[in-house]
Amino acid sequence: MFFYIALPLTLIIFFLSKRLYDFKPWAFLHPFLVSVVVLIALHLLLNLDFSQYQSGTLVLTKLLEPAVVALAIPLFMALHLIRQKLGIILLSCLLAVCISFTIAFFILPIIGADLQTSASLSVQSITTAIAVEVSHSLGGIVSLTAAMVVFAGLLGSTVGKVFLHKVGVKDKHAVGIAIGCASHALGTAKLLEAEEHQEEAAFSSLALIVCAIFSALLIPLFYSLLF
Template structure:
């Protein structure tokens, strides 16, 4: 029975969360974050198997891919400006990927993480399908990677912009690249609401980071374990 109400319930909770956020735009009231916790609560309270929920929301899942592709629209509109800044974007994305690798395999072990856990965290700042493939290639825990990707996106969408403002970052292009490198599609969707130019730069940054991560991280990992 829950299979038939999963999609309407998900949409209802999300739109209610957006309404709450419009009334009180606090970072902790991010609609995605509130929706996730609300759905988890419903599944736990009514003892609904996750498989039933997953089956009932296949329509929403299928729409994720065209939703990501739609992020290319602001990118196309800002194409001339992006071309002029492309080398700086590429450099920023490369640094982002290297920092992610360094934090996963050199910083996390200082806090007791083993190699498998570190590998699961390495690709958390790129979009979910690519992050999961990276985790698989690095022999990480794919489910843990997926959870951390969502967590990174929510954090970026919730506090990314306030944090950058606190750091006195005012340039729309720099804000977009920072969010795109750190918080993939969720962060990009949020920054796009604020500024179209930032959204375009965030879109290209998330794409480049995904490509560089898929190419570089497996090679760095092989070099690390030799």
Template sequence: MIWLALPLTLALYFLTRALYRRLPWPIINPVLIPTLVIMGIILGFGLPFTDYQQGTRPITALLEPAVVALALPLYQQARQIQARLKPILICTLASVLISVCTTLAIGYCMGAEPALLASLATKSITTPLAMSVSQSLGGIPAIAAAVVVVVGIIGALIGYPLLKLFRVTDPEAQGLAMGACAHAIGTAASAEQGISQGAFASLAMVMCGILTAAVAPLLFALYHWLVP
């Protein structure tokens, strides 16, 4: 399967990127389009998903080095980050509180089970952290991972158009917003916009992950105390 899965995945990714350079529409996303095409091929031809997944293991193995590589724009923007560390911390903490609290409030109004709430509350942080934090809260890691991917793709699609609509033009503010709301996929989209956007998106993604791991258990404990 590696002879089909690996070339197909890479070809779809690079073709989508090339198309995006010609037609820079948000819907032409190098994560969304290949994902939909590959899902269609797997379902249409009845291919075993596990075999296809095994065929893309060389790409999967590059995920961890790719995340580490996000430290490069952080290093390049170290002075700007240090000068704005306090507002960055306030913004990322506010993002975490809004994300978790709105999930709990909406879930309560809709009668969601605690396990589902725990799975959804980590929707705005990167997948490995979301699965770990969700499981520690009594959630379902598989649901958490799926929700994170959906949120990231939606954030990458509508993030910059929304920022433009609300006239948020500062590159650092754009990066913080994308990293805080759309984690790694939003960070990748920010890196294509510029060095400052990529650096601040990387920083927001990391800080939101750490803060969610610290704050979410406290908020869930308070939720269960208020809503027995």
């Protein structure tokens, strides 16, 4: 029975959360965050079958990949600007991936993380579909990776731009690259909400794509060479 109501229930909760966020655009009322919290609460309180929920909402999961591809639209609109700064973008994304790997495998172990946990967290800043595959190939905990990817996306989409402005990063292109490298699709989607942020969204779209490619290619390579 729950299989049939899982999809409409999820959509209803999300759109109600979006209406609430439109009325009160506070960071902790982000539609994605509120939807996740409400759905988790319903599962726990009503003892719902997660496997039925997962099957019932499979269509939403399948739409994740074309949704990421759709981010190429703002990318195309700002293609002339991106060509001028492609070298800077590639270097920034490469540095972001190297920093992520360094923190996961050299900093986290200092505070007690084991190799499996480090592998799970090494790809938290790239889009979910690729992050879980890379994590699995490294022997990480896929569910932990997925949770941290969502957390990174929510953090970037709610406070990322405000934080960047507070520390003096105000250049549109730099903001876009930073959001794309750290907060993938959720951060980029937040930029797309406002018409005046389309240029930032374009750079963010490219950064999330390049970071995903670099992560999928380089992190397993670094891991195999060092461990």
